[in-house]
Amino acid sequence: MKTFDAQIIANQPVSARYWQMTLDTSALDQPVRPGQFFHIQCGDTWRAPLRRPLSVYHYDQKSRTLKFLYLVKGIGTQQMTLKKKSDIMNLIGPLGHGFTLPKQGALLLIARGVGVATLHALACQARAENKNVHVILSARTPADLLTVDLLAQIGATVYTVTDTERTSSVKSVRALSEKLIREEGISSVYTCGSNRLNKLVQELADEHQLKGELATEAHMACGIGDCYACACTIRKDNQLKTVRVCTDGPVFPISEVVL
């Protein structure tokens, strides 16, 4: 983990509510894992003094470029949209524990909304290791579905479900997931972006003896383990334990997460 400056290569909207920022991170000399995050100084430190956490959406080790996919929500992410090509962003990272890939078998990734920002990097790494990847993308509307083409281009099989098409209920996602588990040799399941889907993935992992991991979100202040703003409870060895999402997570085994 280190603090460093990164120059913006591009920063543009990818849909009505989402933007993508690409950074030159040649100052970074550490490996970056899917599921890890960076803590970002978004802009005006008077109006938004706290950094904002964003997951690694894509990292290219060779060109040392890092991409974030972000939902424009409040003051911090609004300030990010004002940044232009060649501007400098200050980052801390990579932070936290990332995902672990299975030794064998296919992966099932279930993402809701901007949760795909976190799971996209995992899909890229798994495909680079020649593993079969199935992704269920859930969103409010078809216009909110992100990265469908990009995931298909890297060879992942993508299934989309939306609220407006009435295909995104937990029942429907369960039926689709169970079909994939039965027919596609799924050995591990990963999720990010929805409490309802977290619960579903926890049940599926338990019922089908799958390895499961969840990327959690929490409000963060320091991002480096000092303030406990991000504390949450997990269950380990049958005991409840308080952990910090920023340093102990953000990725946890799904069986340990208390939902």
Ligand SMILES: Cc1cc2nc3c(=O)[nH]c(=O)nc-3n(C[C@H](O)[C@H](O)[C@H](O)COP(=O)(O)OP(=O)(O)OC[C@H]3O[C@@H](n4cnc5c(N)ncnc54)[C@H](O)[C@@H]3O)c2cc1C
């Ligand atoms: C480890 C981690 C990785 C993340 N990765 C991404 C990502 O790749 N792309 C992305 O778009 N978002 C991601 N988020 C969520 C992102 O950090 C928040 O959306 C962002 O901090 C909001 O900042 P803001 O100033 O724009 O909005 P604010 O004005 O701070 O808040 C707007 C709304 O967002 C809520 N919020 C604020 N901070 C968080 C937070 N940390 N988690 C959840 N809700 C929050 C507030 O309660 C409020 O309702 C991630 C969060 C975590 C903890």
Ligand code: FES
């Ligand atoms: S954000 Fe400060 S301990 Fe996690």
